[in-house]
Amino acid sequence: MTPSPESSAPQPLGLTVHSLPSPQDLPAQRTRLGRWKMLAVLLVCAAPVIASYFSYYVIRPQGRSSYGVLVAQQPAMPQLQAQRLDGSAVPLTSLQGQWLLVSVAGGACAAACEAHLYLQRQLRESLGREKERVDWVWLVSDAATPAAALQPALAQAQVLRLPQAQIQAWLQPEPGQALEDHLYLVDPQGHWMLRWPASLNQASAGRAKRDLDRLLRASASWDQSGR
Template sequence: MQPNVYTNKKIFLKLENPIMSEHATQVETKEPLNKSNIISFWMIILVFALPPIAAYFMYYSGMMPDGRMNKGTLVQAQQFPDIKLHTIKDNQAFTLKSNQGKWTLMLLADSSCDDLCKKNIYLMRQVKTSLGKDSHNTERLLIMKDSATSSMFNEFLKDYSKMPIVTGNTNDMKMLETFLQTIANEDTKNKVFIIDPFGKVMMHYASELQPKDLLSDLKRLILVNSNDVATNTQ
């Protein structure tokens, strides 16, 4: 009987040890593996999230290093007024939603668009062209206070057929001008405004527009925005 007891005990140990060994391995390796995965996950999130977050903060807080400050006048972004606009050419309704997802260069002009006004219309086109592959991220918009434009000005505008030229009723145009004057804190004549992809006016430039300044700001805005979009689609 004694040998049988010894044999049974031996068999029991053989059956028990593999189970205990496997269980011990799971206890020892499972926890460190999970911690490693969690750390790796947050490291990846930080790597992709910090650059655009930092860029937005530095840009909009005016804390960019010397030589990288915005060139235009940055204002607290305000939603473009909910007014009715229509194209002068064919009287079709127009809204900023047509430019949704793009940065819009906007100029408010009267029917007597002077030489400086015409120059800024020209410069808006040159800046858009200078963006190269990023030009599709921008749009131009000329808003006329009234549609009674001179034949000479109409002739000038023939070279800008790809730019939306719109107007609205008298009350809406007065509302828009007051809105822009509040933002610019001065006269809006011949000023170029930047409207962000969400329809908010967030920057404006002096009447004597410096195209290099506008181009520099647009490049930076497009870069910051594209980094943010890329991060959100990861």
């Protein structure tokens, strides 16, 4: 069958024009995409920590309670310069990478201060092989020099001098208590997350150790010993 002249004639080419994003919209789209990517990375990094705290504080056997008080906001370690006892400067954030048992007291270190230092050392030693994941820290809150008799006992401690006002901007006591009345626990990422009661002593140290044991077990999947 011979095609008609009309059907064999060239047909006009049809074009469909799609709208394109204006150049002004592109930076905003890239910014939103970058924010979502950054949020996803932060969530991936924080997930193990969140999971360990969730399993410790929420998914736990009925009737089990912690002796220490969980800090709701969990303040991050401030970017401050501390001093060693020899006067050399060191960033406070150099302590990150370990669980930290922290006490605060002036350099004169009265009886309550000595009792806390003893408890810190004993709690760490009682952890056995897990003790390498924990450091004990004394934040000296004034310019006084610790007695020479304390030096041998502090050989395994991290002793840093930091002004009282700077410490109080990070760690806080219970209402009605002084900063020096407590031991504080800081996680390896530098977040203050637990405060033990001012009544903590040798008789109740076993309850504080149970808190530590459970936290170390819960964080074993993401926390390794040593910085």
